[in-house]
Amino acid sequence: MPPPVRRIAVDRDPYVAPPRPAGNGAVPASSVATRLRTARTSSVHARERMRVESLWLAYGDNWVVRDVTLPVRQGEVLAMIGASGSGKTTLLRSLNRLTEITAGAARSGSITLDGQDIHGFEVNDLRRRVTMVFQQPNPFPMSIFDNVAYALSERPGRGGRRRRRSTAIEEAVTDALHRAGLYDEVAGDLERSALRLSGGQQQRLCIARALAAEPEVLLLDEPCSALDPISTATIEELIVELRESVAIVIVTHNLQQAFRVADHVAFMHLGELVEYGTSEQIFDRPTVERTREYISGAFG
Amino acid sequence: MDRHPLTAAPSRGPSRTRRWATGRTDQRVERTLGALAVTVLILIGAMLVTVFVKAWPSFSHNGLSWFGPGGDVDSQLRAMQEVKALPGHSIYYFRGWPLIWGTLLTTVSAVLIALVVSTLAAVFLTEFAPSAVRRTLDPVIRLLAGVPSVIYGLIGILVLVPFINNHLISESRRASVGYVVQLNGADVMTATLILTVMILPIMVAISANALAAVPAAWREGSLALGVNRWRTIWRVSLQTARPAIVAATVLATARALGEAVMLAMVAGGRGFAPNLLDGLTALFEPVRPLAATIFQNSEGLTIAALAHTIYAIGAVLLVSAAMLSLAGWAAKQRFKRYGVRA
Amino acid sequence: MAIADLTPNAADRAPAPPRGSVIARAPRQRTTAWPLVDRVAYALCWAVGVGLCLIALAIVLFMFFKGIAYLRPHLFVESPAPSAVQSQSGGFLDPVVGTLIVAMLGIAIAMPVGVALGTWLAEYGRPAWLARAVESVIEIIAGAPSVVLALFGLLIFSQGYLGFLSQTAASGGVFGRSFFAAGAVMAVLALPLVVASTREGLTRLPDRLREASYALGRTPATTVRRVLLPAIRPDIATGGVLGLGRIIGDTAIITILLGTFLDLEKVGSVPVLGTLRGTGSTLTSYIFSNSPAGEGNAPGKAYAAAFLLLMIVLILNGIVTWLTNRDGQSDGGGLSRALRLLPLWSRLTWR
Numbered sequence: 001m002p003p004p005v006r007r008i009a010v011d012r013d014p015y016v017a018p019p020r021p022a023g024n025g026a027v028p029a030s031s032v033a034t035r036l037r038t039a040r041t042s043s044v045h046a047r048e049r050m051r052v053e054s055l056w057l058a059y060g061d062n063w064v065v066r067d068v069t070l071p072v073r074q075g076e077v078l079a080m081i082g083a084s085g086s087g088k089t090t091l092l093r094s095l096n097r098l099t100e101i102t103a104g105a106a107r108s109g110s111i112t113l114d115g116q117d118i119h120g121f122e123v124n125d126l127r128r129r130v131t132m133v134f135q136q137p138n139p140f141p142m143s144i145f146d147n148v149a150y151a152l153s154e155r156p157g158r159g160g161r162r163r164r165r166s167t168a169i170e171e172a173v174t175d176a177l178h179r180a181g182l183y184d185e186v187a188g189d190l191e192r193s194a195l196r197l198s199g200g201q202q203q204r205l206c207i208a209r210a211l212a213a214e215p216e217v218l219l220l221d222e223p224c225s226a227l228d229p230i231s232t233a234t235i236e237e238l239i240v241e242l243r244e245s246v247a248i249v250i251v252t253h254n255l256q257q258a259f260r261v262a263d264h265v266a267f268m269h270l271g272e273l274v275e276y277g278t279s280e281q282i283f284d285r286p287t288v289e290r291t292r293e294y295i296s297g298a299f300g
Numbered sequence: 301m302d303r304h305p306l307t308a309a310p311s312r313g314p315s316r317t318r319r320w321a322t323g324r325t326d327q328r329v330e331r332t333l334g335a336l337a338v339t340v341l342i343l344i345g346a347m348l349v350t351v352f353v354k355a356w357p358s359f360s361h362n363g364l365s366w367f368g369p370g371g372d373v374d375s376q377l378r379a380m381q382e383v384k385a386l387p388g389h390s391i392y393y394f395r396g397w398p399l400i401w402g403t404l405l406t407t408v409s410a411v412l413i414a415l416v417v418s419t420l421a422a423v424f425l426t427e428f429a430p431s432a433v434r435r436t437l438d439p440v441i442r443l444l445a446g447v448p449s450v451i452y453g454l455i456g457i458l459v460l461v462p463f464i465n466n467h468l469i470s471e472s473r474r475a476s477v478g479y480v481v482q483l484n485g486a487d488v489m490t491a492t493l494i495l496t497v498m499i500l501p502i503m504v505a506i507s508a509n510a511l512a513a514v515p516a517a518w519r520e521g522s523l524a525l526g527v528n529r530w531r532t533i534w535r536v537s538l539q540t541a542r543p544a545i546v547a548a549t550v551l552a553t554a555r556a557l558g559e560a561v562m563l564a565m566v567a568g569g570r571g572f573a574p575n576l577l578d579g580l581t582a583l584f585e586p587v588r589p590l591a592a593t594i595f596q597n598s599e600g601l602t603i604a605a606l607a608h609t610i611y612a613i614g615a616v617l618l619v620s621a622a623m624l625s626l627a628g629w630a631a632k633q634r635f636k637r638y639g640v641r642a
Numbered sequence: 643m644a645i646a647d648l649t650p651n652a653a654d655r656a657p658a659p660p661r662g663s664v665i666a667r668a669p670r671q672r673t674t675a676w677p678l679v680d681r682v683a684y685a686l687c688w689a690v691g692v693g694l695c696l697i698a699l700a701i702v703l704f705m706f707f708k709g710i711a712y713l714r715p716h717l718f719v720e721s722p723a724p725s726a727v728q729s730q731s732g733g734f735l736d737p738v739v740g741t742l743i744v745a746m747l748g749i750a751i752a753m754p755v756g757v758a759l760g761t762w763l764a765e766y767g768r769p770a771w772l773a774r775a776v777e778s779v780i781e782i783i784a785g786a787p788s789v790v791l792a793l794f795g796l797l798i799f800s801q802g803y804l805g806f807l808s809q810t811a812a813s814g815g816v817f818g819r820s821f822f823a824a825g826a827v828m829a830v831l832a833l834p835l836v837v838a839s840t841r842e843g844l845t846r847l848p849d850r851l852r853e854a855s856y857a858l859g860r861t862p863a864t865t866v867r868r869v870l871l872p873a874i875r876p877d878i879a880t881g882g883v884l885g886l887g888r889i890i891g892d893t894a895i896i897t898i899l900l901g902t903f904l905d906l907e908k909v910g911s912v913p914v915l916g917t918l919r920g921t922g923s924t925l926t927s928y929i930f931s932n933s934p935a936g937e938g939n940a941p942g943k944a945y946a947a948a949f950l951l952l953m954i955v956l957i958l959n960g961i962v963t964w965l966t967n968r969d970g971q972s973d974g975g976g977l978s979r980a981l982r983l984l985p986l987w988s989r990l991t992w993r
Contacts, residue, residue: 056658063658098524122675128526138517140536150535151525206521213525329863333762337776340759344779344830347794354797417690424691428684433695439959440698446955448891450926451948454933455701458941497697504694528673530680530687558787561893561926565935591894594789598898601796614790621785 046075046263049217049247050095050118050130055109057090057099064090066271067109072217074247077239079262079279081252083300087271088251092219095249096130097123113217131210132219136226137202139194139209144186147194147205148173151213172212180208181238200231207238211246218242220250224257236261255295259283267291351611351618358605358612361392366612370395373571373588377597380606391605396613398573402587405488405574406567407556410495414503415549417496422507423533445501453565456494461485461566464584473581481572481585488574489583491567495559499552506551510544511537543635550628554621560591567592590617709949712942722904722928734947736905737928740821741890743917744900744924747825748832748889753882755829756836757871763837764844765866784834792898795827799899807919820909821918824899831892832885839881843874880965887958890951893926900924904931925951 050072057065065087072078072095080088090099097118099105111118118126128151139147149169173190177183182204186192194205203223210218220239224232239248239261252258258265258279265282267275267290275282275291286292293299359366376386376394385391425434465485474483514537522532538545568586571593576582588596590613600606673684716733723732759776767773783791799807800818807822847870855865871878901907901921908916923931925947930936932944 096524098520101520101523123672124526124528124675126526127524131526132524134517134521134524136517138515138521140518140522141540150522151527210525326861326863329866330762330766330768333758333766334768334772336755336758337762337772340755341772341776341779344783347798348779348782350797351790351794417694420687420690421694424687424694428687429691433691437695437698439963440702442959442963443952443956444698444701446887446891446959448893448926448951448955450891450893450929451705451951453935454929454944454948455704457934458944459704497701500694501698528676528680530673530676530683534683554785558789560787560789561897561930565930565933569935591787591789594793595894595897598789598792598796601793611793614793617787617790618782621787622782625781625785 046073046247048072049074049114051112052091052095053110053112055091055094055111056107057087057094058106059090059102060104064271065094068268068273070266070273070276072247072249073264074216075244076263077243077248077250077261078264078266079250079252079258080266080268081255081258081294082268082274083294084253085270086268088266088268089221091268092221092249092251093132095217095219096127096132098127098132128213129215130217130219131213131215132221133203133206133210133223135222137199137206139197139202139205141193141195143191144194144197144205145173145190148176148208148212150209176208176212179211179238179242180204181234182208198231200227200234203227203231204235204238207235211242215246217247217249220248222251222253225253232257267294269294348618352615354608355612355615356608358392358394358608361390362394366394366396367400368395369397369573373398373593377571377593377606377609380609381597381600381603383603383605392608394609394612396590396616398571399588399590399593399613400616401573402488402567402571403557403589403591405587406491406495406563406589407553409488409492410499410556411549411553413492414496414499414552415545418500418503418507418548419538419545421500421504422511423538425504425508426511426537427529427533441501441505445505449498449559449562450565452494452498453562456490456562456566457486460490460494464490469584473584477578477581477585481570483581483584484568484586485584486566486568487584487586488567491563491587491589494562494566495556498559498562499555502555503545503548503552506548507541507545510541514540543632546628546631546635550624554624557617557620557624558591559589560595563589564592564595569596705945705948705952708945709952712946713949714946717943717946721906722923732943734925734928734943734950737923737925737947738950739906740896740900740922741924741926743821743922744824744828744896745886745889747821747918748828749882749886751826751829752832752836752885753878756833756881756885757840757878759833760837760840761844761866761871764841765862765870780834780837783830784838787894788831788892789894789898791827791830792895794830795823795895795899799823799826819899819901819921821900821920821922824896825918827895827899828889828892831895832882832889835885835888836878836881839877839884840874843877844870847873876965876968880962883958883961883965887955887962890924890954890958891926893930896924896927897930900927902927902931902937904928925954 048071052068052070052072055065055068056063068087068091070078070091080092082088093099094107095111095118099107100123113121113126113130118130131151140150142150149172152169152172174183177186182201185201186197186205194202197205203226207218207223224235227235236257239250242248243263250258250261262279265277265279266273267282267286267288269290275286275288277287281287282291283295286295371386371393373394373396379386379393380391383391386393425437429437462485464487465483469483469485477483511533518536518540519532522536523529527535567588569588569592570586571588572586574582574585574587578585594610594613594617597606597610601610673681676684714733717735718733718738719735720733721736722734759780763773763776796818798804799820799822800816802816804816804818807820851869851873852862852865855869856862860868900923902923903921904923904927906917906922907920909919929944929947929951932940932947934941
């Protein structure tokens with residue numbers, strides 16, 4: 001006889017306490033949380049960069065994203081939360097047309113970047129402006145420098161040779177590594193193979209690589225799910241610092257992470273956008289029943 | 301009788317689990333297998349040594365100029381066959397440069413062309429080809445890789461040689477070198493072409509497999525950064541596949557080096573060294589690479605001088621093959637630096 | 643929270659985008675905006691790919707049609723016999739028999755020795771210098787051209803004390819060419835493939851198999867015999883079939899070690915031994931002989947024999963594919979097994 005499943009009776013608005021970790025990590029987590037919170041509340045009003053209008057996405061005959069409308073603003077972090085299979089990753093990938101590499105993908109509706117339909121762009125230009133960092137760190141089998149400089153040398157007009165490195169590229173690489181918070185750890189030897197770095201360092205390298213091309217929108221697909229808490233904290237700080245210069249969309253399974261970093265939250269369930277609002281509103285006062293159930297952990 | 305592995309003392313040697321037991325039957329089995337290994341080693345080692353021993357007289361009589369030019373190889377071989385030394389030279393007189401030059405020309409050109417073509421074809425197969433094309437081409441390429449070389453030789457000699465003879469060699473070209481050698485369509489070009497076609501399938505297959513094995517995460521990551529598909533392949537996939545491509549090239553070169561029968565059929569059968577100063581006509585001049593020479597002179601192994609020379613050629617081939625493996629191994633070591641799995 | 647509550651009501655969801663809205667399938671590859679270098683490379687790839695397809699199809703279809711044109715049933719049952727009217731005379735019975743004999747001899751020697759060597763290398767391998775030496779020697783053989791191996795063979799089988807394996811001329815000179823000689827050298831040809839496949843198979847087996855066997859009180863020898871070797875039967879079989887393919891396709895060894903007469907010539911009166919001591923031909927040397935490069939000039943028969951040879955290669959390829967894709971075993975998928983054995987399979991092409 002299997003043990004009984006505990007059902008959570010939801011008859012009032014649940015109170016979501018801010019996360020209070022045990023405090024035995026090297027980074028005092030509570031200060032991170034407060035720092036993030038204060039940083040967040042001081043964000044100025046954001047400029048809309050991308051807009052998703054009535055988007056439908058399908059793989060084959062299966063509609064994975066149904067009629068979603070969302071804005072993506074620079075100056076703030078948009079977190080997409082929801083259970084697995086809710087379509088949030090597909091939606092994220094469609095923002096830089098990565099869904100097109102899958103055969104049989106179909107879409108309806110529009111996605112615009114600064115008012116222009118992204119499907120009118122040349123796809124590689126779009127992807128340079130809207131870059132993505134994946135869940136599993138995937139540094140290329142090259143040196144750290146070459147990894148970060150990878151997208152740079154694709155810009156027309158710049159040389160890509162390994163020997164002949166212009167100061168412009170070197171500066172761009174150092175700058176990106178600084179922004180990703182990785183420079184101090186790897187400055188000793190940039191020619192090392194990138195595959196020798198630890199998991200957290202590799203993910204920050206991937207973020208540096210994405211930042212090197214100076215994108216306008218940064219898409220993050222569960223970037224910390226494979227990382228330890230310290231690396232996670234470092235990356236979350238990084239995300240909050242970056243939001244002024246880059247519009248950030250992060251997909252996350254981790255509700256606490258969404259709470260820590262997000263300004264706006266979009267909750268998706270089985271392909272539909274159930275609720276969209278500021279993070280205070282979603283976490284403290286969700287209006288839709290389904291959101292409340294998910295936030296309180298009734299399913300997931 | 302057989303001691304229990306848990307109670308037996310662990311035997312000396314690498315500490316893998318399987319080295320535990322030291323039961324008597326076990327030792328017997330190990331000794332038998334070891335004896336077999338030693339026997340095979342001795343047998344084959346003896347064979348190798350004997351080839352070099354038999355080759356030595358030819359080298360000792362000719363010194364390093366064995367590899368140099370000097371006279372017509374065919375007449376030298378014939379002299380040995382008839383046991384009538386050429387005037388002014390010993391019976392062992394042999395200058396193998398035309399054979400070596402022929403081998404170099406055909407093998408190196410074929411491998412270079414095949415390398416470029418096979419890489420492009422492998423990229424096409426894995427990246428750009430519609431899946432229906434890929435599905436049909438896969439078994440076809442595997443079939444072609446397994447086709448015996450004598451069949452390629454057959455196609456060459458019955459189709460390609462007459463074609464080249466009749467259509468590509470003009471009378472003026474024939475006349476221009478007629479005083480030295482007869483052109484008849486069996487030449488460097490035919491040999492290189494068929495050799496390329498012969499080593500292509502295996503190189504394409506290995507390269508395509510290596511490209512397909514590149515982790516999708518790298519490909520996706522590169523595409524997501526806005527790098528177009530060709531550049532992604534060039535900078536990430538091909539780099540990752542480099543060890544495999546090197547291995548395929550070594551394999552193909554070894555095959556090309558050792559190809560005797562097909563080249564005996566289509567390369568012209570004359571120990572002639574094509575003169576590059578003839579320009580394009582050099583392509584139509586006959587050659588006979590080393591392995592083909594052995595094949596064509598295999599009848600005369602009872603005659604001492606000829607036998608020594610043939611074994612000398614064999615020794616040269618063996619050493620080249622060994623150096624080739626070494627070169628391939630060294631090249632692979634270079635690629636381990638950035639963590640690319642070889 | 644019942645599961646039914648999680649799935650939305652069918653009535654509540656919009657089933658599909660409204661009619662008339664644009665549904666765009668993923669657009670095809672557009673390379674118009676790529677830099678010139680990339681576009682040239684793309685065009686080259688396509689050109690080479692299409693060219694490769696055409697050449698491959700041309701070769702296959704050509705051999706197929708030529709073979710069908712010349713293949714006649716009588717060819718299978720008649721011995722080679724030269725004559726002026728070549729389409730009527732003789733067939734390739736003897737070469738076919740010769741191919742079978744050489745293949746069986748070669749595999750019969752190569753398989754046991756190869757499996758034993760491979761097992762020793764993978765499971766024992768002590769002392770280490772001996773193992774490295776054996777590995778290097780196997781590598782050298784694998785890379786050696788088959789003509790050179792044929793020279794080895796001739797050297798050995800021409801020795802006086804091995805005269806019983808071929809025939810001895812009245813003057814005392816050992817002929818050195820016979821099915822025994824050819825079979826033995828063919829075994830050397832196939833040996834590296836069998837050794838490599840056995841080794842690969844054994845190294846890929848997880849250690850827990852061995853540990854489980856030891857925990858039951860079995861010695862390594864019994865483990866190998868009862869557990870490991872049966873587990874890698876497909877790998878051994880693949881190695882054997884690859885070796886067979888290499889044996890069947892080789893011409894140089896046959897021409898040097900089996901004499902140049904096309905029909906089987908027995909030596910002595912003992913039934914099987916006589917044939918094995920004698921000379922003959924195989925399909926490959928038959929093809930060579932009948933081509934313009936050989937003595938006879940019967941392209942029709944050459945095409946027919948080539949067709950038969952191709953069919954055999956096709957069947958062998960099919961067997962290898964079937965063996966590598968059959969995945970009843972625990973580790974890896976059929977694809978991973980095929981990828982692992984690909985370097986071996988590539989050696990099928992060495993002649």
